[in-house]
Amino acid sequence: xxxxxxxxxxxxxxxxxxxxxxxxxxxxxxxxxxxxxxxxxxxxxxxxxxxxxxxxxxxxxxxxxxxxxxxxxxxxxxxxxxxxxxxxxxxxxxxxxxxxxxxxxxxxxxxxxxxxxxxxxxxxxxxxxxxxxxxxxxxxxxxxxxxxxxxxxxxxxxxxxxxxxxxxxxxxxxxxxxxxxxxxxxxxxxxxxxxxxxxxxxxxxxxxxxxxxxxxxxxxxxxxxxxxxxxxxxxxxxxxxxxxx
Numbered sequence: 732x733x734x735x736x737x738x739x740x741x742x743x744x745x746x747x748x749x750x751x752x753x754x755x756x757x758x759x760x761x762x763x764x765x766x767x768x769x770x771x772x773x774x775x776x777x778x779x780x781x782x783x784x785x786x787x788x789x790x791x792x793x794x795x796x797x798x799x800x801x802x803x804x805x806x807x808x809x810x811x812x813x814x815x816x817x818x819x820x821x822x823x824x825x826x827x828x829x830x831x832x833x834x835x836x837x838x839x840x841x842x843x844x845x846x847x848x849x850x851x852x853x854x855x856x857x858x859x860x861x862x863x864x865x866x867x868x869x870x871x872x873x874x875x876x877x878x879x880x881x882x883x884x885x886x887x888x889x890x891x892x893x894x895x896x897x898x899x900x901x902x903x904x905x906x907x908x909x910x911x912x913x914x915x916x917x918x919x920x921x922x923x924x925x926x927x928x929x930x931x932x933x934x935x936x937x938x939x940x941x942x943x944x945x946x947x948x949x950x951x952x953x954x955x956x957x958x959x960x961x962x963x964x965x966x967x968x969x970x971x972x973x974x975x976x
Contacts, residue, residue, distance in 0.1 A: 747800070760853060768845040780878055782889075788802050806892040812843045868888070909925060932947055933947050
């Protein structure tokens with residue numbers, strides 16, 4: 732396999748970082764790579780905010796669920812879905828943006844996610860490690876106030892980046908043929924494969940925690956998905972101009 736495939740397959744979340752800044756040229760390269768991601772209809776509906784102010788970092792860390800590595804990482808980025816520039820483009824051309832459509836919300840969210848994945852891959856290729864922070868959606872209105880995020884824009888997730896100061900084991904993914912189907916969706920044989928996968932994940936947690944945790948994948952997912960996830964998001968998105976018509 733080539734170097735890019737090896738890099739992609741070796742991904743792991745990094746939450747501990749050396750006390751070493753990320754060089755300015757590398758930051759520039761990471762953002763340029765993010766900009767090189769695919770974008771729907773060339774709209775480029777995202778904005779990336781580098782949070783340097785440490786007081787703001789501390790506030791965001793608390794709002795995101797007391798995630799201290801937001802304060803500790805050398806580089807913290809917030810990826811935003813952004814339709815504000817699209818609105819401005821309409822105004823420049825004497826047009827009125829058709830706002831509040833579900834499709835444009837999806838478009839901007841996907842654009843931000845694609846840019847972020849490119850950024851992380853680029854960072855890893857430069858010797859850095861990182862982790863996504865979905866916790867910025869725990870209190871998104873407060874995050875918007877801290878970062879001066881206007882209507883038509885919302886924070887999708889954050890990203891911590893830095894030089895790794897630990898080397899966790901890679902977490903095994905679902906069996907390929909559970910997620911990869913031919914011609915049509917089906918679940919044939921999936922239950923047995925997922926049961927076996929549960930055993931592997933349980934072993935992973937036992938090893939990582941020295942026997943303190945033996946969770947399975949299905950238990951982890953069911954515990955999460957049996958409860959409403961961030962029910963405040965619908966009202967927040969509407970207030971930010973994403974009406975979902």
